[in-house]
Amino acid sequence: MTRMIGARTIGGIALLGAGALLLPGCVAKTAYNAARLPVQAASKTADWATVSGDEADRARGRRLREKCQERYDAYYCRD
Numbered sequence: 213m214t215r216m217i218g219a220r221t222i223g224g225i226a227l228l229g230a231g232a233l234l235l236p237g238c239v240a241k242t243a244y245n246a247a248r249l250p251v252q253a254a255s256k257t258a259d260w261a262t263v264s265g266d267e268a269d270r271a272r273g274r275r276l277r278e279k280c281q282e283r284y285d286a287y288y289c290r291d
Contacts, residue, residue: 280289
């Protein structure tokens with residue numbers, strides 16, 4: 213005696229198969245993100261702790277403009 217498999221059962225099997233294929237990818241991605249987290253945090257901390265060349269140039273220009281407002285110097289205060 214053969215038993216027929218209904219469409220609902222086939223759909224359930226297909227869903228479980230798709231889930232089984234996708235789950236290892238999710239686990240691997242989560243493990244990858246967890247391993248990268250300390251590296252990203254250290255990188256961000258280093259970025260915050262250091263001053264870029266552009267930031268240093270802007271700060272120097274700001275100091276020179278403030279100095280020129282306090283006291284004019286022909287060498288530094290050119291327009």
